[in-house]
Amino acid sequence: MIADRILGLALIALGLGAAWSAMQLQVPFAADPLGPSPFPTTVALVIALCGLAILLRPMHGFAWPERALAPPLLVVAMVGYALLMVPLGFLVSSALMATAVALLFGARIVASGVLGVTTAVALWLLFDKLLDLPLPRGILSL
């Protein structure tokens, strides 16, 4: 129940914030009678109203995950992947990420490592060689 209340509050905050931001827009010259503000403002206010409805009539609880640490760890892995892809290059960062994710899914260390490298190499061949879509080289100047 409390999860829904928090959700309701969050939506109200988001809606009001977005509406306020839209109303602050300064239009240098009038291109059309409506302008860029009314539509986002209305939509944002509807979100706030929905938030209010959810706050007043909460319906659902939050089911804590069985393995509470796994999702946050995965998020860390993905953020790391996103940040490291350019400096380390696609091959290295993908291998690391794939290994980490496989481990998080419960595979053994050696298997994860093998998978990580295989996946990275296979994808790199697909994108860089076959499709001619360059991926970052990073620390390997191949």
Next chain:
Amino acid sequence: MQRRSLILATLAAPAIRPAWAQEGPITIVAPFTPGTGIDIMARLAAPVLQAALGQSVVVENRPGASGAIGTQHVARAAPDGRTLLMQVNTFVMAPPMFRGAQPYDPVGQFTPIIHLTNGDLVLAVNPDIAATTLAEFVALARTRSLDYGSPGNGTPQHLAMELLRQTAAIPEMNHVPYRGSAPAIQDLIGRRLAAMVLPIHTALPLAEAGRVRMLAVGSPARVAAAPQLPTFAEAGVAGADVDLWYGLLGPAGMPPAMVERLRAVLSEWVRSAPAQSALTAQGMQPVGDGPVEFARLIAADQARWTRVVRTANIVAE
């Protein structure tokens, strides 16, 4: 597909290597959506450059904000010949429309490479409008505020109509901006819009089918595609000449040898027979002027259109 042509081109291009020491694809940024005039020009030019330079050349669409987003991207890119920009007069028309910080400086942040083609624009009205000549249109427009469409704020079509309005002393016209030409044409045919400035190759088939009526052409002289159309000047409104120019640019500071290489390749292509026929079908005439003339055109156009934009703003408020 691209691999094979790349390998062939690389084998055939050892002599051309010197000007392009870097590896990796060359990107021509087309700051508008696929299917627009700029996008087509970019896609026509890409294989030509690819064959001549031995490098893979790709077209990247980065639409938004009247082309400002893609253009900004190129302004910030390194001047190593790997990022190029295909643009149309909107290039100089868009910046003055941004009050506050201008998104880019068309003169200072870019290296003009080649002025590729010119396109003709015509004034078209929907069949219900009671005007068969430009003079009648002007008279009608002075009696009530007509609705006209354009593919977006700051596009050549928009500003051309503005320039016409100012030059012909029409007190007010209601501009309806659209996202691209297609929905605007739809409303023009559907008689919700009174008039629109269109590229000639778009207007011709519609006029032949009776869906729109062309009144006059904006070029300085009559055009072969529609010789019966008077020019704006002939029809009574002098000084409102408009046309579309398409050109290729790069970020400021490109080495002159590189610029010359690109200019030479494209200039030769634009004057070749297959290119001429492809371009004429688009209502464009090949030009092929180099960086010096192109820079002059950009500067002159910038002054001209900035004036139009500022004047229009004052009236709108």
Next chain:
Amino acid sequence: MDVFSALGGGFGVALQPGNLLLAFIGCILGTAIGVLPGIGPLNAIALLLPFCLALRLPPESALILLAAVYYGSGYGGRITAILLNMPGEPSAVLTTLDGHPLAKQGRGGAALAISGIGSFVGATLSVVAMTFLSVPLAKVAVAFSPADYVALIAFALSLLGAVSDGPAVKAWAAGCLGLLLAMVGVDSGTGVERYTLGSLELLGGIDFTVLAIGLFAIGEILLLIETRLRVEAAKLGGGEPLRLREVIFCLPAMLRATGIGFVIGVLPGAGASVASALSYTAEKRLNEANGKFGQGDMRGVAAPETADNAAQIGNLVPMLSLGIPGSGTTAVLLGALLMYNITPGPLLFEQRPEVAWGLIASMYIGNAMLLLLNLPLVGIFARLLTVPAWVLYPGVLALSFAGVYAASNSAFDLLLAVAFGVMGWLFRKMEIPLVPIVLGFVLGRMLEDNLRRAMSLSDGDIWALVGSPVSMVLWAMTVAAVLWPMARALRR
């Protein structure tokens, strides 16, 4: 009849061995590309255009190849939508609603099969409709004013409350959130920045791929990783294949979907998303008594698929008769035609009938080819799910990231995708449906554009929005669709 002989001529062109081979290659290439996240049919078509010119392919052949690639990629998007809950393009989003539950019940192959069959039926019937109704429909297309579009899209969005099983208010919040996300970026009409939070990368707006991959792919993986260490994969491949009885069961739905899809497709810009959304919700409402929509009802896959394909054929009507591209891809096809010095428009049918009819026939052949190619392979595709999670999902993740990066060259987009992923995960845990977010996102821009155009044309007169009979009817239906679930909730 003259029109028949012209269509026959078109088929004659499309059925030449060379062109059939091109269709075959196009379908395979397209499917492969469609499975890859981030790479869409637009990229593929744009890549192939210079190739077509270099090979000096005649325009009909080039169009056949491009149409086949386009269809193939749509199908590839269905494969990931059904098997992995990862829609490859906006119109595949609705397929996930019933397609993925079916896959989890082991019937992924059956879902893919009905998707292919639905597409084929939609295309076939639409081609027939187009043959006879092109000319009158083109007039209808042009008569639709911006105000009418507003009413239509508002109606489509109002049905969002019905799309999912959960509480309607959460669906609406989700839909509005999608609308808001669509407005991030520079407003093209006035040049002001909206919701960009000072970030340069957001100036261009949010990419659909980033949103879809984040919400669906990353969100899904976050959800999966919560539970048991090893996902039991054995049963996922063993479900029953599609039975003829089921196909016949879906036929009425497919017929209705064709009607809805084709008519909406004819309206330029309305697009396949509106069509598939409307047909899905229509089917759900019509079959409220005996349907299990949302848990794996075959009609929940058949209807949007059929509508989507019918809409794509419908899209050709304004393009071929008026030169107005109906969607992003028809715009690229238009560009392709222009490169061959062919200007689509009212004269195309007279001057270059072989191109016009060849295009129509090619879209039909593309669908047929896809069905022939993919039905036997559907079982193999479905086996994808038997791969253990620790092997499959790292690959899916890396593939998604590679696709996003290759398309946008920006690490920011990757981070944004992860952010959406977290959002998608949390939302699913709180029973907030994801499909309305995507629908709101896709339709938001269209809605706002048309609203502002309508206001421009009417000089700010808001009553213009209900000015025509069409808009009045649609608004009435919208109000009903919004009030109905509220009335039902209050009665409880």
